[in-house]
Amino acid sequence: LTISMGTLPGFPLPVFVILSVVLSVLFYFKFREAKRSAAKPKTSKGEQPLSIEEKEGSSLGLIGDLDKVSTETVPLILLVPKSRREDLEKAQLAERLRSQFFIDYGVRLPEVLLRDGEGLDDNSIVLLINEIRVEQFTVYFDLM
Known part of the structure; x- marks a missing residue:
């Protein structure tokens, strides 16, 4: 060339x-x-x-x-309103998201953690990837 x-x-x-x-x-x-x-x-020390x-x-x-290979990804974190976290855990939101993502895209996500979001509106969810704020969603929980 x-x-x-x-x-x-x-x-x-x-x-x-x-x-x-x-x-x-x-x-x-x-x-x-x-x-x-x-x-x-x-190979580094201690690794097979x-x-x-x-x-x-x-x-x-x-x-x-x-399955035995350790990943370097930090779990996904969803910050939810404190008043809604218990209801979302009972509804198994994290497991449902992982399952649906696998069905739709064929990719297995790491564990999704639900945490209390301080100062969030009652209808907001914040997505953190590697503890970095990525997106904020408006969710109408009353329609669920």
Whole structure:
């Protein structure tokens, strides 16, 4: 690509040839380093190496026991009005959300925590992801 840029009228061909050589050398060394590091799996102290089975001709791997792999996600948190939290826990809102999300999208969410939201309106719910406020919803609880 860089050589073809150099062949355009007004562009200096020697500069683009040098750039293409430098980029090719960098690509070669990065590719070789990636190949070496893929051959040597790294494990940190106390962790067991994951068993990954690969089919020939496929770049996708399969983790042996996905349920035992620890995730680095912080659970989702729903801040609800203090007066509504007990009713929502009885209605199993968190479990219903996880179940419906799995049915709709095929993705298993981490545990959703219900917490009291200080200073929230009686019909508001706030969603926190990794303890960062993402969205505030208006929910009409009387219609549920």
